Amino acid sequence: MPTFEHEGRWLHYLDEGDGPPVLLLHAFPLSSEMYRPQLEALGARYRFIVPDLRGFGQSDVDPHPVGMPDFADDALALLDHLGIDQAVVGGVSMGGYVALALLRTEPSRVAGLILSDTQFNADDDAGKRKREDVAQALEKDGIRVLEDSMPEKLLAQPPQPQVQARVRSLIREAKPQGAASASRGMGLRTDSRDILGRFAGPLLVIVGEGDVITPPQKAKAMADLVKGSVLETIPGAGHLPNLEQPSAFNAVLERFLAPLRP
Numbered sequence: 001m002p003t004f005e006h007e008g009r010w011l012h013y014l015d016e017g018d019g020p021p022v023l024l025l026h027a028f029p030l031s032s033e034m035y036r037p038q039l040e041a042l043g044a045r046y047r048f049i050v051p052d053l054r055g056f057g058q059s060d061v062d063p064h065p066v067g068m069p070d071f072a073d074d075a076l077a078l079l080d081h082l083g084i085d086q087a088v089v090g091g092v093s094m095g096g097y098v099a100l101a102l103l104r105t106e107p108s109r110v111a112g113l114i115l116s117d118t119q120f121n122a123d124d125d126a127g128k129r130k131r132e133d134v135a136q137a138l139e140k141d142g143i144r145v146l147e148d149s150m151p152e153k154l155l156a157q158p159p160q161p162q163v164q165a166r167v168r169s170l171i172r173e174a175k176p177q178g179a180a181s182a183s184r185g186m187g188l189r190t191d192s193r194d195i196l197g198r199f200a201g202p203l204l205v206i207v208g209e210g211d212v213i214t215p216p217q218k219a220k221a222m223a224d225l226v227k228g229s230v231l232e233t234i235p236g237a238g239h240l241p242n243l244e245q246p247s248a249f250n251a252v253l254e255r256f257l258a259p260l261r262p
């Protein structure tokens with residue numbers, strides 16, 4: 001897996017496939033590996049750049065709260081490192097928060113936006129307190145805090161056993177301090193309605209029909225802000241449709257990406 005150094009930290013990433021660049025940002029507390037089904041199916045037509053966000057996968061951990069603009073800054077540095085001016089930028093859940101932060105920082109780098117199972121809202125006060133509780137529990141008891149509780153919320157019920165096992169193993173590989181820093185960072189994020197409202201598109205919004213974390217009405221609220229946006233609902237999926245229903249997800253992704261090919 002290639003690496004590059006940014007602000008004294010080593011960050012790992014996948015750079016696979018051939019074609020227009022597509023930067024994919026992963027969900028919490030997973031890693032670049034969550035996008036394997038997309039890389040395998042569409043890598044012949046698109047170049048997928050998929051970082052392990054700071055503190056996840058094989059990337060170095062930052063013990064301080066890592067805000068969405070920090071992750072976005074790392075992703076932009078990765079594009080610089082690869083000499084890529086513009087890319088389609090996509091993210092699932094926390095990856096969507098990072099994509100929106102990147103759009104705020106450098107809108108000219110975004111050739112198109114894909115927001116899957118995410119939201120423009122900031123956390124309310126109770127949500128912010130929960131982020132800190134999760135961070136402290138991770139620091140005290142390790143990743144099993146999430147491994148035991150999260151798959152049930154992430155996946156449509158009843159979960160497909162193979163998908164459940166894959167998600168559990170991705171969570172188990174996460175580093176507790178990396179996840180704690182991101183949890184605190186998610187609690188700091190600001191509302192992104194303004195930046196999405198200024199975005200001229202193209203925008204693809206995807207949501208699993210059974211997503212209980214960021215349900216379909218949140219997806220519709222995002223799509224409503226951008227003229228000409230496409231909203232796609234994936235049946236039989238919860239919060240991680242790219243892993244739960246990869247064929248349906250990939251078809252939607254390909255329909256959106258194909259017209260952006262030169």
Ligand code: MLT
Nearest residue numbers: 027028092093094095213
């Ligand atoms: C994620 O899947 O990235 C998280 O559920 C996002 C969140 O907790 O807000």
